Ligand SMILES: *[C@@H]1O[C@H](CO)[C@@H](O)[C@H](O)[C@H]1NC(C)=O
Ligand SMILES: *[C@@H]1O[C@H](CO)[C@@H](O)[C@H](O)[C@H]1NC(C)=O
């Protein structure tokens with residue numbers, strides 16, 4: 507029973523460039539310009555599409571020697587500070603090149619603050635020697651509100667200011683920015699031979715120069731879709747379906763009576779999750795009846811715009827569509843075992859794998875990044891994939907994540923990650939969730955779910 511023969515040609519990653527290009531993405535910009543946010547998001551996006559990516563943060567190397575420096579440390583005339591900052595940059599670049607050499611790395615993101623032409627030339631040379639392409643991403647921001655917001659985030663979340671008086675921290679941070687401003691050099695026409703992207707006020711204007719390969723162009727396309735306006739994304743599965751009552755998978759059935767009760771409860775549940783007044787939310791569903799029916803009352807009561815996406819349809823279970831897990835285990839025992847062994851890559855006969863779903867969800871993620879408040883009513887496998895993107899869940903874990911029916915998940919993106927809250931509707935439903943290696947059990951949810 508070799509699972510190899512069952513994994514139907516699923517290995518190819520369409521993102522991997524034909525040549526084995528390696529890319530060092532170098533963040534350029536003053537502090538509080540959203541560089542760490544962009545770096546973190548790009549890394550999560552790459553990991554999600556299956557490209558080994560890692561952030562090398564010069565600040566954390568510097569922090570190892572000087573945990574909580576004050577602004578004077580960043581004064582260009584402070585030679586001791588300058589020596590240590592330089593050592594930190596060198597250590598980060600060396601580790602990065604070693605990571606590439608080990609064969610593990612494809613995209614490294616160098617998150618550093620010192621932005622001078624000389625420093626960029628130096629990084630370019632070091633990368634060129636190691637056969638690594640460089641892509642500079644400069645974030646320029648003159649919108650005072652955006653900068654203030656970033657300063658607030660940094661001083662409340664940065665390890666540099668842990669445990670300090672917020673007012674003192676904010677003042678110090680502003681002085682630090684002033685010290686960087688003294689030496690800061692924007693990317694200009696003399697650097698036309700470099701590959702770069704300049705983002706002005708995150709997303710409002712984008713200048714792109716000399717993008718050469720496919721992977722870089724995907725990455726640049728992703729980065730140019732980002733914005734940092736505050737917003738939330740809500741995720742819900744459809745209400746219990748007729749198929750769920752009998753434990754069948756796939757199909758296009760109606761929602762059950764309890765599913766309909768959830769659909770009626772959804773507007774209230776959304777409100778309970780905390781929606782600021784006058785917030786516009788767009789409702790996204792799949793093209794299948796159970797999600798459209800689940801969003802019906804929400805759309806009717808709120809008047810929110812509603813979009814149906816084919817890309818949000820449930821993972822296609824091919825020949826197993828309409829069967830129960832017990833029937834699948836009986837009819838296709840090898841497939842059932844192979845799916846358990848590598849659920850992410852396992853592709854149903856005539857259907858899809860989780861990897862396939864991630865690829866078709868890519869335009870959805872791009873559109874989500876461009877959008878503000880969105881509530882997505884979709885299916886278990888699709889929801890797991892979207893969730894994995896925001897929460898950086900590893901590929902081998904995401905297909906096993908339990909996403910109960912009749913539960914609303916609220917995600918709020920922050921500078922250093924995503925906040926998550928869950929709201930359960932007091933409406934029971936069946937669960938066909940199955941832990942790895944167990945037989946399919948069809949059961950009612952335990953009663954505490956009603957809490
Ligand atoms: C930035 O780098 C340049 C060139 O490597 C160096 O001369 C300068 O002192 C550095 N400044 C800061 C603030 O790190
Ligand atoms: C619910 O039913 C749908 C089909 O209507 C199926 O795709 C899904 O896997 C089922 N999930 C659960 C937890 O019952």
Ligand SMILES: *[C@@H]1O[C@H](CO)[C@@H](O)[C@H](O)[C@H]1NC(C)=O
Pocket residue numbers: 759760
């Ligand atoms: C699903 O619901 C529609 C509308 O209520 C109804 O006409 C249809 O017969 C239902 N389908 C099934 C399979 O129950």
